[in-house]
Amino acid sequence: MQKIGVFVCWCGSNIATTVDVAQVVAAVKTIPNVAFAADYKYMCSEGGQELIHKAVQDYQLDRIVVCSCSPRMHEATFRNCAEQVGINPYLVEIANIREQCSWIIKDRAQATAKAIQLAKAAIAKVRFNTPLTPGESKVVKRALVIGGGIAGIQAALDIAEAGYKVDIVERQPAIGGRMAQLDKTFPTLDCSACILTPKMMDAANHPNIKLYTYSEVEAVSGFVGNFEVKIRQKARSVDAKRCTGCGICTEKCPSRKTSSEFELGLKTRGAIYIPFSQALPKVPVIDREHCLKFQTGKCGICSKVCPAECIDYTQQDEIITEHYGAIVAATGFDLLPLDKFGEYGYQDSPDVITSLEFERLTNATGPTEGHLVCPSTGKEPKSVIIVSCVGSRDTSGRGKTYCSKICCMYNAKQAMYIREKYPQIDVTVFYIDVRTPGKAFDEFYRRAVEEFNVHYIKGQVGKVLKDARGGLTVFASDLLSDKHLMLHADMVILATAVKPAAGARKLATMLTASMDNDDFFTEAHPKLRPVESPTAGIFLAGMCQGPKDIPETVSQAGAAAVKVVGLLAKDKLRTNPCVAHCQENICSGCLACEKVCPYGAITAETKTVINLAGVKEQRTVAVVNQTLCQGCGACTVACPAAAMDLKGFSNQEILAEVDALC
Amino acid sequence: MQKIAALMRQKAQELLSSGQVQQVAAWRKGQLAYDNAPAVFTSPEACADLVYDEFCPANLSKYLLAATKKKLKTAVFLKPCDTYGVNQLLKDNRVQREYVYAIGTPCQGMLDIKKIRAHGLKGITRITVSEGVVQVETVYGTQNLPQRDVLLDKCLQCKGNAYMIADTEIGEKLATPEPRGDAFAAVKRIEALPPEERFKFWQQELSKCIRCNACRDICPACSCEQCIFDNPAAPVAGKAFADPVEENMFHLIRAYHVAGRCVGCGECARVCPQGVKLGLLNLKFMKDINTFYGPYQAGSDATTPAPQVTFTQGDVEPSAAGQKGRS
Numbered sequence: 001m002q003k004i005g006v007f008v009c010w011c012g013s014n015i016a017t018t019v020d021v022a023q024v025v026a027a028v029k030t031i032p033n034v035a036f037a038a039d040y041k042y043m044c045s046e047g048g049q050e051l052i053h054k055a056v057q058d059y060q061l062d063r064i065v066v067c068s069c070s071p072r073m074h075e076a077t078f079r080n081c082a083e084q085v086g087i088n089p090y091l092v093e094i095a096n097i098r099e100q101c102s103w104i105i106k107d108r109a110q111a112t113a114k115a116i117q118l119a120k121a122a123i124a125k126v127r128f129n130t131p132l133t134p135g136e137s138k139v140v141k142r143a144l145v146i147g148g149g150i151a152g153i154q155a156a157l158d159i160a161e162a163g164y165k166v167d168i169v170e171r172q173p174a175i176g177g178r179m180a181q182l183d184k185t186f187p188t189l190d191c192s193a194c195i196l197t198p199k200m201m202d203a204a205n206h207p208n209i210k211l212y213t214y215s216e217v218e219a220v221s222g223f224v225g226n227f228e229v230k231i232r233q234k235a236r237s238v239d240a241k242r243c244t245g246c247g248i249c250t251e252k253c254p255s256r257k258t259s260s261e262f263e264l265g266l267k268t269r270g271a272i273y274i275p276f277s278q279a280l281p282k283v284p285v286i287d288r289e290h291c292l293k294f295q296t297g298k299c300g301i302c303s304k305v306c307p308a309e310c311i312d313y314t315q316q317d318e319i320i321t322e323h324y325g326a327i328v329a330a331t332g333f334d335l336l337p338l339d340k341f342g343e344y345g346y347q348d349s350p351d352v353i354t355s356l357e358f359e360r361l362t363n364a365t366g367p368t369e370g371h372l373v374c375p376s377t378g379k380e381p382k383s384v385i386i387v388s389c390v391g392s393r394d395t396s397g398r399g400k401t402y403c404s405k406i407c408c409m410y411n412a413k414q415a416m417y418i419r420e421k422y423p424q425i426d427v428t429v430f431y432i433d434v435r436t437p438g439k440a441f442d443e444f445y446r447r448a449v450e451e452f453n454v455h456y457i458k459g460q461v462g463k464v465l466k467d468a469r470g471g472l473t474v475f476a477s478d479l480l481s482d483k484h485l486m487l488h489a490d491m492v493i494l495a496t497a498v499k500p501a502a503g504a505r506k507l508a509t510m511l512t513a514s515m516d517n518d519d520f521f522t523e524a525h526p527k528l529r530p531v532e533s534p535t536a537g538i539f540l541a542g543m544c545q546g547p548k549d550i551p552e553t554v555s556q557a558g559a560a561a562v563k564v565v566g567l568l569a570k571d572k573l574r575t576n577p578c579v580a581h582c583q584e585n586i587c588s589g590c591l592a593c594e595k596v597c598p599y600g601a602i603t604a605e606t607k608t609v610i611n612l613a614g615v616k617e618q619r620t621v622a623v624v625n626q627t628l629c630q631g632c633g634a635c636t637v638a639c640p641a642a643a644m645d646l647k648g649f650s651n652q653e654i655l656a657e658v659d660a661l662c
Numbered sequence: 663m664q665k666i667a668a669l670m671r672q673k674a675q676e677l678l679s680s681g682q683v684q685q686v687a688a689w690r691k692g693q694l695a696y697d698n699a700p701a702v703f704t705s706p707e708a709c710a711d712l713v714y715d716e717f718c719p720a721n722l723s724k725y726l727l728a729a730t731k732k733k734l735k736t737a738v739f740l741k742p743c744d745t746y747g748v749n750q751l752l753k754d755n756r757v758q759r760e761y762v763y764a765i766g767t768p769c770q771g772m773l774d775i776k777k778i779r780a781h782g783l784k785g786i787t788r789i790t791v792s793e794g795v796v797q798v799e800t801v802y803g804t805q806n807l808p809q810r811d812v813l814l815d816k817c818l819q820c821k822g823n824a825y826m827i828a829d830t831e832i833g834e835k836l837a838t839p840e841p842r843g844d845a846f847a848a849v850k851r852i853e854a855l856p857p858e859e860r861f862k863f864w865q866q867e868l869s870k871c872i873r874c875n876a877c878r879d880i881c882p883a884c885s886c887e888q889c890i891f892d893n894p895a896a897p898v899a900g901k902a903f904a905d906p907v908e909e910n911m912f913h914l915i916r917a918y919h920v921a922g923r924c925v926g927c928g929e930c931a932r933v934c935p936q937g938v939k940l941g942l943l944n945l946k947f948m949k950d951i952n953t954f955y956g957p958y959q960a961g962s963d964a965t966t967p968a969p970q971v972t973f974t975q976g977d978v979e980p981s982a983a984g985q986k987g988r989s
Contacts, residue, residue, distance in 0.1 A: 586888040590754040595971035604755075612888055617731065620755050638971060640919040641886040642896040655897040 003035035004123060005061035007052055008115075009043035009068035011098055016041075018102040018111040024067060027116045031123055035059045044074050049081045056085045063091045063129065065122045067115065069098040088131035090577065090648055095122035117661055124660035128653045132577035137627045139225040139573060140325040143564050144169065146217055146507065147330035149177020150196060150550060151542025151557045153203045155328045158561030160208035164568045167210045167322065168203065169217055169231055171503075172261075174279035175200055177332050178543075181262065181356060183363040183370075185550055186413040187444035193278060193365070200280045214285055216503075218319065220510040221600070223628040224537030225325050225573045233318040237286035238272075239310035245282030249302035249311065250274055258290045264357050266375065267367035272302045272311075277365050286311075326537050326564040327511065329521055330557065331504050333543035336391040336497040340398040344390060344494055345464035350375040351472060352464055352492045355386075355407070358414055372422060374490050377470065381490030383426040384418055385474050386411050387461045391497035393432065400497045400518060405547035407495035408435045412448040414493065419452040428455040428487065430476055438549070457485070464492050498547050512599050513538045521545050531560040535599070536630065539563050578648035579629035580636060582622045584609045587643040589620035593635035601628035602635060663791070666768055666833050667714040670739060673765065673832060675706040683737040683763050687725040689718040695788050696775045700725065702736075714739070716791050719772040719814055721929050723747035723882045726757040735761050741769040742838065743816070745826040746925035746961030747882030752827075753964045754923065756885040766828035771809065771817040771839040778812050781805070810839065816928025816941070818842040826962055846949045848942055864943075868910050870936040877930035877940055878916060883923035883960070890915070913943060921947040922968030925961035954978040 006028045010016035021039040029037045036059040040048045043066060055061060064087060066078045071094040079089035097115040105111035143159050145152045148170030159166040168175065179185075180200075182192035203209050218230040238249075253270030260269040262276045271291035274284045292299035293313060303311040335354055338346040346352045351374045353361070364370040374381050388407055391399030408431070415427045434456065436442040448454045459477040467473045467488070474487045500519045508515045513533040514522045521540050524532040531540050539560040542553040567573075580601070582593075587609075594602040605623045608616055622644065624635075635644045642651055674686040690701035690711045700720045703709050721744040729736035740748060748764060751757040773789065778798060785801035796807045823838045825831065844850075852860060878884045878891075890896045891912060898915060924944045931941040951958050955969035955977060969977075 586886070586893065588754065588756060588886045590756070590885075592968075592971050595967055640890065641888060642890050642893065642898065643887075652895075652897050 002033045002063055002127060003059060003061045004033050004063045004065060004126060005052070005055050005059065006034055006037040006065045006067065006119060006123065007043050007048070007055075008037070008039040008097075008119070009048065009066065010039060010041045011069060011102075012041065015068070015098050015102045015115075018105060018108055019097055019115045020108060020112040021115075023112050024097075024115050024119055028065075028119050028123065031120065033127065034123065035061060043068055044077050049077075052078075052081055053085050056082075056087065062087065063093075063126045065093045065095060065119065065126055067095040067097045067119050067122070070094075070096045070100075088133075090132040091126065091129050093122040093126040093129065095119045121657040121660040124656040125653045128650065128656055129648070132647055134577045135575040135626060136572045137223075137225050137575055139568060139570050140227075140323045141165065141568050142167070142322070142324050143326045143328065143568060144227070144229055144322070144324040145328045145330055145541075147177065147332055147501075147542070147544070148172070148175030148203075148211070148213065149330060149332045149542065150179040150199070151332065151544075151553045152177070152328070152330035153196075153199050154554050154557035155330055155539075155541045155561045155564070156203055156209050157199065157206065158558050159328075159564050159568075160203075160206045162561070162565040163208070164565065165208050165210070167212060167231075167324075169212045169215050171214070171216045172275065173214045173236070173283070173285040174275050174281065175203065175211060175213060176276070176278070176280070178356075179550060180276060180278070181264075181359055181363075183359045183366075184413060184417060186409045187438075187440045189413065189417075193363075197278050200278070204280045211281065212320070213281060215320075217507060217510060220327070222323070223599075223601075223625070224535075225567070225627075227324045227327055227537065229322055229324055229327070231320045231322065233320060235288075235315040235317050236283065237288065237291075237311065237313055237315050238284055239308075239312050239315075240281060240283045242308045242310035243283045244308050245274070245284075246307065247274060247282075247284070248305050248307065250284050252301050252305045254299065254301060255290055255292050258287060263360050263367050264354075266357060266360055286313075326539060326567045328539045328541055328557075328560050328564060329504075329507065329511065329513065329533070329544050330541040330560075331501045331507060331544040333498040333547075334501050336399060336499050338391070338494065338496065341391060343463050344387065344461065344492070345466065345472065346494060349464070349466050349472060349492075351381075351490060352494065354494050354496045355410055355414065356496070358493050362414075362417060372418065372425075380422065381425060383428070383487075383489045384415075384491045384493060385461070385472075385487065385489040386415060386427065386429040386493045386495060388429065388431040388434075388495045389460070389497075390494040392495075394497070400499060402518065402547065403435065404495075404498045405435075406498070406549045408433075409438070409441060409444065409549065411493075411495050412436075412445045412454070415454040416448045416452045419448075419454060426455070428457060428489075430457050430459055430461050432458070432460065438551075459485075461492075498543060500544055504544055511535060511538050531556055531563055537567065575627055576631055578631040578646065579626050580624045580631065580633070580644055580646050581626075582624055583643045583645065584621045585611060586641050587621040587639075588641055589622065590640070591620075591622060592638040592640070593622050593644050596634045596638045597629075598632065598634065599628050599630050601625045601630070663715045663770075667712070669832050670714050670765075670767065671709050671712045673830075674703055674709045674712055674737065677737050677763065678703065678709065679706045682735070684734040685729065685736050686712075687722045687729075687736055687738040688712045689714060689720070689739075692717075695786055696773070696778075714767070716771070716773040716789070716796075717775070719816070719929075719932060721747050721880065721882060721927050723751055723757075724880065724885070726751060726762055727885060730757045730761050733761065735763060737763040737765055739765050739767040739832070740825065740828070741767050741772075742823050742825055743769075743821055743927050745828065746821070746959070747927055748961075749826050749964040750882050750923055750925050750961040751885055753961075753967075754883075754885055759964075762829075764825075764827045764829050766825035766831035766835075768823070768831075768833055768836040769838060770836040771813045771820065773809075773812050774814040778807065781807060781812075813839055814928075814932060816932055819845055819926065819928060821926070821959075827964065846945060849946045849949050852942070852946070865910065867939055867942075868913050870938050871913065872936055873912065874935060876933040876935065877938075880929045880933045881920060882925060882927065882929075883920035884916070890919070913938075913940065917943045917947055920944065922951060922958075922970045923960055924948065925959075 008021045008024045025037045036055045082092045083089045095118040101114050142165040145156045145168045148168045156166045179196050215233040218232045222228040249272045253272045255271040259265040260267045272284050272286045288294040360366040392404040436445045459479045461476040463475040465473045472489045476485045513535045523530045524534045541557040541560040606620045633646045677683045686703040689698045691713045696717045698717045788799040790797045794809045820838045823835045891899050
């Protein structure tokens with residue numbers, strides 16, 4: 001006969017104030033198979049655990065129910081406690097009488113009645129619990145970082161420094177990402193390239209880091225500890241091993257009309273190009289779509305001028321298959337396209353630019369070599385207006401509802417930069433709110449206002465029009481003085497909303513990592529597991545998880561790296577034994593389970609099974625990969641025959657709980 | 663129809679004697695003029711008993727389950743509506759295509775002997791249909807009835823004369839009955855009732871059930887190796903027995919299990935000896951699926967997965983389902 005021990009916790013006053021714990025103990029004592037029941041002030045404390053140990057020995061208990069806080073809090077504690085006295089940890093059930101009872105019910109009688117019900121349900125379930133043993137799976141000691149921006153570089157460097165091999169996949173021809181495009185960085189105003197380039201060099205030269213640039217992840221299979229990833233290394237048409245990066249080919253290329261991606265269309269480039277001067281690797285790539293040789297068959301100048309003879313027009317895309325124990329998604333961000341925001345005149349005037357374009361205009365390596373000029377005239381502007389929240393905090397449905405977080409600070413940075421270098425230029429910032437929490441952030445903003453005399457006007461810009469003099473007329477409202485304004489500007493900078501980089505969703509699908517409605521990767525827990533995806537072995541760094549600035553991105557990348565290192569440091573992983581399994585003799589092979597499985601853990605296999613009549617037959621049945629399965633239970637509800645069941649949460653256990661409640 | 667029956671016999675004999683198939687699923691004559699029964703023919707000689715007329719309503723697709731198990735290549739005569747069932751069984755991996763030889767068989771609507779008898783006709787000896795008129799010969803004389811009045815209910819929801827799967831077709835396609843108005847009209851009437859009345863309606867309807875399992879056995883969507891209701895280890899079975907109106911649970915669970923698989927063939931309601939309005943329950947699910955996920959017809963092909971097991975951005979939010987389900 002089963003002997004169940006029930007342990008009711010007071011949680012100090014958290015439970016005991018609203019739940020009559022003595023009454024709960026008295027009630028459960030009357031339930032068959034309950035051999036022992038007691039209450040204690042803090043069951044999770046050493047004293048509480050000793051109470052459990054003693055009761056197990058004195059009453060030969062074989063199953064334990066703890067009525068306490070959420071299992072998320074102390075299930076592991078009580079499972080360990082049980083294991084110490086020889087009870088399988090999976091023969092422990094938690095009845096959550098705190099979060100689901102005492103904290104939400106004020107009436108003592110009502111709370112006590114509910115606590116008894118929850119205890120009864122847990123007792124009903126524990127009767128059917130079976131001992132479970134975690135399995136093991138090996139860990140491949142190599143990590144993959146997807147994205148070669150500052151997030152990816154930092155994560156890779158930290159993993160590599162800890163002694164593990166790590167590969168970076170970057171789809172652009174060079175690493176560096178968005179940070180490489182920036183001029184200065186807030187709040188200290190150091191030059192972006194000056195602090196990024198050494199990190200890029202470190203990553204490129206680190207013996208543990210391998211760069212796959214101009215490459216994309218093509219497919220991901222496997223599971224935590226052993227992902228198999230196919231990487232498509234796109235054909236550069238240049239032999240990277242022999243290329244010296246001299247750049248003669250890029251200078252001699254006769255096709256010059258393609259707009260430069262790195263310069264955000266503010267400059268053109270050749271068909272063979274190196275994206276930017278500090279690019280790593282410094283190996284050009286041929287944009288075949290715009291190359292005369294590829295399009296017409298004539299030209300081939302780059303090949304003729306190359307002193308290292310490394311131009312290879314026949315190069316093919318290469319598929320590399322590699323195994324990884326952990327994956328970091330660090331895919332960064334794009335700016336929101338402004339085609340739905342006609343009022344700002346971005347499409348009509350070259351002098352209306354995004355903040356990122358402004359970064360290029362003020363950057364010494366940019367199209368104007370750092371001279372701030374209006375793109376339309378090439379002349380210095382006399383007045384600049386900066387518009388905040390373009391597409392951010394948008395409730396019209398055209399933009400994004402979230403705050404892009406970085407804009408307030410870079411608005412102040414850009415305004416200050418203009419005022420410092422060109423004191424004659426008048427700078428006005430329109431804002432809804434100025435949000436500057438962060439170390440030395442508000443001081444930075446105040447400096448823009450107080451020392452650099454940047455005009456901050458609370459209000460939104462309604463319209464930007466080209467005026468007859470070739471400048472811009474900006475219609476706006478000043479909410480504090482309740483006035484409509486019509487201002488002249490030579491340049492308007494739009495602090496445009498950020499959004500996850502194109503292709504993030506496709507990648508999330510491959511990784512079976514979840515995303516929110518804005519296509520940001522979601523965390524396993526928004527507060528307590530912020531750098532992990534709910535999918536085991538997938539970690540998050542940088543903007544792909546949500547808007548954040550460089551210091552936050554670097555911190556998150558470091559945190560993700562630590563999680564990766566923690567995983568790779570293990571030789572084997574204990575797998576969660578609460579996984580689905582298929583009773584093959586009654587599986588019909590309809591594979592509804594396979595289709596609903598979010599982890600790709602179920603596959604169809606044609607195999608010999610013994611059918612219900614006891615006869616061997618060949619049939620298609622569902623097979624669960626126990627390592628991939630995360631125990632979500634979607635398959636068990638999809639299965640009409642109940643052939644699919646979840647260990648630790650079997651249909652029988654759940655229905656017993658339900659029966660005890662109703 | 664006699665011509666078609668002759669062509670079918672010929673085809674069946676051909677297929678069996680050439681060894682192209684090992685068996686043929688069709689219908690054979692019953693004792694009376696209106697009780698043809700499904701039959702499996704294994705020799706060309708036996709095919710003399712093969713019949714086909716307006717009293718062959720049974721969907722033969724489920725015979726393919728046994729055919730697959732036994733690895734017997736089976737020719738099966740399928741009326742247009744029956745073809746949906748075969749596709750569903752193929753989709754559910756319950757039937758293997760290599761064992762199926764699907765023969766599209768024309769149909770102009772099957773007749774309901776109960777509806778004919780309801781006209782006070784007894785001693786029926788022969789029933790023939792010609793141009794929308796049903797001629798009923800009885801020992802007391804002959805009477806003509808309009809065909810539409812005596813069609814099976816399921817034929818009033820006819821999905822048309824196209825075959826969703828056919829390796830070959832017999833004869834020319836016939837004009838199938840025009841479907842009657844809004845297929846979901848009856849569901850909408852029930853939905854409009856206040857909850858208590860709706861509950862009473864279903865309780866009354868389902869309590870007629872005698873648990874003969876005929877609905878389950880004929881259903882091309884009910885094809886599990888072992889039905890959950892026959893599995894004592896599955897706690898659901900116990901639930902159905904424990905409930906005071908146990909049939910409620912049986913039919914409700916069955917309706918959930920076939921949701922997205924139910925092809926709407928109407929066979930469950932046809933075979934029910936108690937006349938339970940089972941089709942209505944399935945129609946409710948079909949209506950909801952169409953509302954939540956866009957138009958879907960199970961069995962129109964053998965590959966498109968049901969909307970409940972696929973996930974798109976356009977899917978209804980679970981929170982909205984309760985609201986939308988009543989609209």
